[in-house]
Structure formats: C-alpha cells, structure tokens
Amino acid sequence: xxxxxxxxxxxxxxxxxxxxxxxxxxxxxxxxxxxxxxxxxxxxxxxxxxxxxxxxxxxxxxxxxxxxxxxxxxxxxxxxxxxxxxxxxxxxxxxxxxxxxxxxxxxxxxxxxxxxxxxxxxxxxxxxxxxxxxxxxxxxxxxxxxxxxxxxxxxxxxxxxxxxxxxxxxxxxxxxxxxxxxxxxxxxxxxxxxxxxxxxxxxxxxxxxxxxxxxxxxxxxxxxxxxxxxxxxxxxxxxxxxxxxxxxxxxxxxxxxxxxxxxxxxxxxxxxxxxxxxxxxxxxxxxxxxxxxxxxxxxxxxxxxxxxxxxxxxxxxxxxxxxxxxxxxxxxxxxxxxxxxxxxxxxxxxxxxxxxxxxxxxxxxxxxxxxxxxxxxxxxxxxxxxxxxxxxxxxxxxxxxxxxxxxxxxxxxxxxxxxxxxxxxxxxxxxxxxxxxxxxxxxxxxxxxxxxxxxxxxxxxxxxxxxxxxxxxxxxxxxxxxxxxxxxxxxxxxxxxxxxxxxxxxxxxxxxxxxxxxxxxxxxxxxxxxxxxxxxxxxxxxxxxxxxxxxxxxxxxxxxxxxxxxxxxxxxxxxxxxxxxxxxxxxxxxxxxxxxxxxxxxxxxxxxxxxxxxxxxxx
Numbered sequence: 001x002x003x004x005x006x007x008x009x010x011x012x013x014x015x016x017x018x019x020x021x022x023x024x025x026x027x028x029x030x031x032x033x034x035x036x037x038x039x040x041x042x043x044x045x046x047x048x049x050x051x052x053x054x055x056x057x058x059x060x061x062x063x064x065x066x067x068x069x070x071x072x073x074x075x076x077x078x079x080x081x082x083x084x085x086x087x088x089x090x091x092x093x094x095x096x097x098x099x100x101x102x103x104x105x106x107x108x109x110x111x112x113x114x115x116x117x118x119x120x121x122x123x124x125x126x127x128x129x130x131x132x133x134x135x136x137x138x139x140x141x142x143x144x145x146x147x148x149x150x151x152x153x154x155x156x157x158x159x160x161x162x163x164x165x166x167x168x169x170x171x172x173x174x175x176x177x178x179x180x181x182x183x184x185x186x187x188x189x190x191x192x193x194x195x196x197x198x199x200x201x202x203x204x205x206x207x208x209x210x211x212x213x214x215x216x217x218x219x220x221x222x223x224x225x226x227x228x229x230x231x232x233x234x235x236x237x238x239x240x241x242x243x244x245x246x247x248x249x250x251x252x253x254x255x256x257x258x259x260x261x262x263x264x265x266x267x268x269x270x271x272x273x274x275x276x277x278x279x280x281x282x283x284x285x286x287x288x289x290x291x292x293x294x295x296x297x298x299x300x301x302x303x304x305x306x307x308x309x310x311x312x313x314x315x316x317x318x319x320x321x322x323x324x325x326x327x328x329x330x331x332x333x334x335x336x337x338x339x340x341x342x343x344x345x346x347x348x349x350x351x352x353x354x355x356x357x358x359x360x361x362x363x364x365x366x367x368x369x370x371x372x373x374x375x376x377x378x379x380x381x382x383x384x385x386x387x388x389x390x391x392x393x394x395x396x397x398x399x400x401x402x403x404x405x406x407x408x409x410x411x412x413x414x415x416x417x418x419x420x421x422x423x424x425x426x427x428x429x430x431x432x433x434x435x436x437x438x439x440x441x442x443x444x445x446x447x448x449x450x451x452x453x454x455x456x457x458x459x460x461x462x463x464x465x466x467x468x469x470x471x472x473x474x475x476x477x478x479x480x481x482x483x484x485x486x487x488x489x490x491x492x493x494x495x496x497x498x499x500x501x502x503x504x505x506x507x508x509x510x511x512x513x514x515x516x517x518x519x520x521x522x523x524x525x526x527x528x529x530x531x532x533x534x535x536x537x538x539x540x541x542x543x544x545x546x547x548x549x550x551x552x553x554x555x556x557x558x559x560x561x562x563x564x565x566x567x568x569x570x571x572x573x574x575x576x577x578x579x580x581x582x583x584x585x586x587x588x589x590x591x592x593x594x595x596x597x598x599x600x601x602x603x604x605x606x607x608x609x610x611x612x613x614x615x616x617x618x619x
Contacts, residue, residue: 026243026311034059042233044269046242051233053225054272055079066094071135071172077181078193078223080134082282085169085184089121089147090132119149136169176200184282195221212236213302224277234269238302243311255355258316263605265307266315270322274344278326290516291325292430294364296588300597307601312352317608320345320363334365334373339380346379358382359611362604368513372418384607389514390426390536391418421536422616425603428538428596429516434589441523444501445580448525457490457564459503462511475509475531478557488561500524504572505564510535519586527575539585539599541606548578
C-alpha cells in the first residue's frame with residue numbers, strides 16, 4: 001500500500017513538473033577555475049575548468065601542445081597549422097600525434113597534405129625538439145635540413161632532400177616586428193592570421209572575423225578562439241549560466257524532470273583539443289562551402305533562445321558540436337575523430353549520457369559518405385547522426401548494388417550499415433548565395449506555376465563515369481546506355497543553373513555519396529527524378545516526397561522518357577505547387593528566407609519521439 005501511494009505521488013509530481021512547470025527549481029551554480037586561467041582562456045563555470053585556445057592545455061592554459069607550430073616561444077605567438085607554407089618537421093609530428101591515437105595506425109593527417117607545401121618540412125640542425133619552431137629559414141641556410149614526407153603512416157618517415165625548397169615565405173625577422181608572431185612573412189610583408197590586421201598584424205580585427213558568431217560580441221577572436229569577457233564562456237562566448245538540480249526535488253535529482261513536450265537542446269562546450277574549427281590554410285578559415293551546413297546550424301542554434309537551453313537537466317536532446325568536417329574533410333575517415341569526441345562527452349557528462357546511453361545525443365558528420373566510415377561500436381553508433389547521405393542497406397541486399405559500393409564491402413552494421421531512418425537525419429547541403437538564389441526562385445516559380453512551357457523534357461547536369469558503376473549504383477550508366485545514346489532531342493545534358501530552368505524534369509542520381517543536385521533542382525522549379533536505391537533523401541521523414549518528386553529504380557531507366565511523358569499537365573502543376581511550398585527548406589541562411597534549420601529541428605524532434613516510443617531498440 002505504501003509503495004503504491006509513493007508511485008501515485010511520484011506520478012502526480014511528474015505531471016506537475018512537466019505540464020505545469022512551476023515546481024522546477026533549478027539552482028544556479030558558478031564553479032571557479034585555476035588562478036591565471038583567464039589570461040589565455042575562459043573559465044567554464046559549469047565544469048570549473050579552463051577553456052584553452054587551440055594548441056594550449058593545462059589548468060590555466062600554460063602548456064603548449066603544438067609549440068613547434070609557432071614561430072617562436074613568445075607568449076603571443078600563435079599556432080600555425082595550415083598547408084599554405086612549409087612547417088618544421090617537429091610541427092608535423094606534433095600535429096600527427098594531436099590528431100591520431102596510437103592504437104589505430106594509418107588514416108588521415110590532421111590536415112591536408114595535398115599541397116606541395118605540406119609534403120615538405122625543415123629541421124634546424126643541432127636544436128632540440130622544443131626549439132624546432134616554424135620560422136621559415138633563409139634560402140640555402142646551411143643549418144637547416146629539408147625533408148620530404150614519404151607516406152601517411154603514423155610514424156611519419158622523412159627522406160632528406162638534395163636541395164632546399166623554394167618558397168615565397170620569408171623568415172619572420174624580415175618583416176616588421178616579426179608580424180607580432182600573428183602572421184607569416186611573405187616577401188617582406190605580413191600576411192595575418194584570421195582575426196588580426198595591420199601592417200604588422202598588431203590589431204585585432206574589429207569585426208571579430210574568424211570566430212563563430214563573432215564571439216557573440218562578448219569576446220575577442222584570437223586565431224579562431226573566442227577569448228571571452230569575464231563571466232562568459234563557450235565556443236562563441238554564449239554561455240553565462242550553469243545549473244544543478246534542487247536537492248529537495250526528487251525528479252530533478254533523479255534526472256527525470258526534462259521536457260516531454262517542447263524540444264529543448266543543450267549544447268556541449270567541447271575543449272579545443274577535442275573540437276576546433278580548423279582552417280585549411282594559414283591565414284583564413286576557409287573550406288568548401290558546399291559542406292557548410294554544419295556551421296550554419298551551429299550559428300542558428302546559438303541564436304535560438306526558444307530551443308536552446310543552458311540547463312542540461314531540462315534538455316531532452318544533447319548537441320555534440322565537434323566540427324569534424326574541418327579535420328577529416330569531405331573524403332576522410334571520420335571514425336577516430338568522432339569516437340574521441342563522443343568518448344569525451346561520455347566521460348565528462350556521464351549523467352546525461354547514461355540517461356539513454358547517448359541515443360538522445362546528436363552530431364553532424366558532413367563527409368561525402370556520411371556515417372559510412374564509422375565502426376560498429378555502440379558508443380559511436382548510438383548518437384543521432386546528421387548526414388548528407390542516407391544510405392540504408394541491409395547486408396542481404398549488398399549484391400543488388402552494382403559492383404558493390406566500396407562502403408558496403410566492410411559494413412558498419414549488417415542491419416542498416418550507414419544510416420538508420422528511425423534515428424538519423426539527412427539534411428541538405430549548403431547552397432551558396434541564398435539571397436540571390438531565393439529571389440530568382442520566386443521569379444522562376446511564378447513562371448512555372450503560370451504554365452510556362454519548358455524546352456526540354458529532362459535535364460541532367462552530372463558526369464557519367466562509365467566504368468564506375470558503384471559511383472551511382474549503376475544509375476548513370478543505365479541513363480547513358482538507354483537515354484543519352486538514343487540521342488533524344490527532348491533531353492539536355494550538361495550546363496549551369498539556367499539549364500535546370502529549361503526542363504520539366506531533372507535527373508538526380510547519387511555520386512559516390514551525396515550531392516547538391518536536389519537543392520539546385522528544387523530552387524529552379526524542376527521536378528526531381530530521384531534514382532537513388534537504398535538512399536534516404538533530405539528530410540524525407542518530415543517531407544512528403546511523393547507530392548513533389550518521382551522516385552524510380554535503375555531498372556526503370558530504359559522506360560524513363562515514356563514514364564515522364566505519361567505525367568499529366570495537372571500532375572506537373574501539382575508537383576510544382578508542392579515544390580514551391582518546400583523549396584526554402586533546402587536553403588540554410590534564415591536571414592534570406594532559408595528554412596533548413598527549422599526542418600532539421602523538426603526531424604530531430606521526430607527522432608526523439610521515435611526513441612521515446614521504442615521504435616528502435618539497438619543502436
């Protein structure tokens with residue numbers, strides 16, 4: 001009887017906490033950090049630890065983990081790690097150790113080695129490792145040995161070059177004030193690290209360029225790191241409050257008082273040695289903007305005062321912002337980096353991870369093949385993945401993929417392999433110049449909805465790759481054989497953005513992973529003809545694709561033109577009306593009308609409901 005009474009009382013309290021809300025009494029806390037922390041870092045008052053710039057660690061950021069990637073031992077010397085000019089060989093060794101664990105040889109470097117400058121390095125004769133700074137030597141300096149990287153093994157092998165490497169980068173001493181150790185000396189002039197400006201890089205960039213959200217106007221951007229004003233912390237200085245449960249509230253203490261109605265997301269603040277927004281070169285934070293959706297999501301979420309919460313105890317989803325793309329790029333192996341970020345969260349925030357064994361956590365994996373690199377480890381597989389390529393294929397269907405795509409030769413999971421529709425999210429890529437594109441789309445849709453005739457029945461703007469059947473699951477090769485080879489005057493092959501506007505239908509196969517074609521098709525009022533077997537499309541869990549697109553199989557391609565001609569004018573009009581209603585969901589910039597962020601939240605909420613409803617049991 002007493003047990004039943006307690007159960008009823010607990011249930012009543014849960015109802016009051018969740019539906020009324022006034023019983024919640026979270027307590028604000030403010031933990032202190034080590035003395036001297038804020039000289040170089042920020043005090044995270046939630047954990048009581050110092051957030052350090054990239055290349056620094058320690059209780060007060062006093063340790064240099066990438067010391068050889070600085071130009072000197074000056075306290076203001078910044079870490080340079082890009083591939084636009086050669087570094088010391090010790091710097092490359094430190095970067096390699098920084099990125100990879102020794103239990104898994106092979107894989108990618110921390111940074112690109114495709115440019116000539118990062119395949120070569122120099123070593124100062126007679127100097128210990130701690131003095132092997134990346135201050136470019138003079139030409140023919142007899143105290144320097146130039147070396148070349150031979151391959152990509154964990155223990156980096158070098159071979160000595162017969163002659164010095166010619167380079168435009170000069171020794172730092174040849175520039176005014178050594179560019180204040182904040183830039184490179186290029187032919188006698190300073191080229192400043194992002195965030196700095198002036199003839200000698202003596203000034204901070206007044207707009208805070210080079211940091212997320214310009215540090216929320218609460219800090220200064222120093223080499224990509226937000227050095228926050230006192231009392232603020234986080235990747236963009238957006239954190240100022242921390243909480244703990246009220247010890248007198250049993251449901252807060254037990255971790256059951258999180259929201260069951262509205263979406264509430266807490267963002268982890270990962271240290272720079274776990275996650276940092278890396279630049280590909282030495283001077284600007286640039287990368288292929290096609291993959292910038294993860295950055296746009298981060299910025300929109302940071303400003304979302306409705307969905308975001310600084311209180312992890314009331315959150316029902318947890319965001320791991322690992323910025324992995326800037327480490328492994330579009331084609332690199334994402335596993336080691338992802339595992340490291342997830343493990344850090346699990347160890348640092350065990351109470352939130354344990355709530356659902358990480359299944360209520362999510363992270364972006366923006367590479368070409370999404371989560372296909374990940375291994376079948378529960379810790380890595382449990383979180384929700386936001387990807388651009390939703391390949392979901394059971395092991396029994398591998399032989400139906402022409403020549404087997406390389407990602408299924410060593411399956412991550414035999415049940416679904418790369419993507420699980422019940423828990424993962426497919427998001428669109430970032431389309432450039434949304435302001436112009438969306439304004440143009442309005443005009444294009446006005447004409448299309450008014451019934452303006454288009455010159456061609458079908459358009460395809462991609463390559464064929466005749467010998468790479470696995471590249472598109474055989475779709476491109478079948479299209480080449482059964483459609484292009486017939487020399488139909490009703491189809492258009494190749495062209496720019498305007499070409500989409502000349503056809504009623506546009507072919508959309510995949511290509512060794514995801515592509516940007518679906519977004520470009522929709523913004524030009526062209527009806528998508530999707531031939532992507534086993535692949536989920538962006539937001540197909542919250543968008544009714546059957547209302548605005550055709551989904552065909554490779555075996556349908558021989559009859560493709562007949563199928564398209566059978567679509568009535570009324571149906572074409574209906575497709576266009578539905579496309580117009582959703583096309584902004586494939587744009588990320590909300591200031592210009594993009595709605596991709598909102599659709600991502602909607603999809604995440606759907607996955608959360610799936611988890612609560614036990615629609616899937618395993619990772």
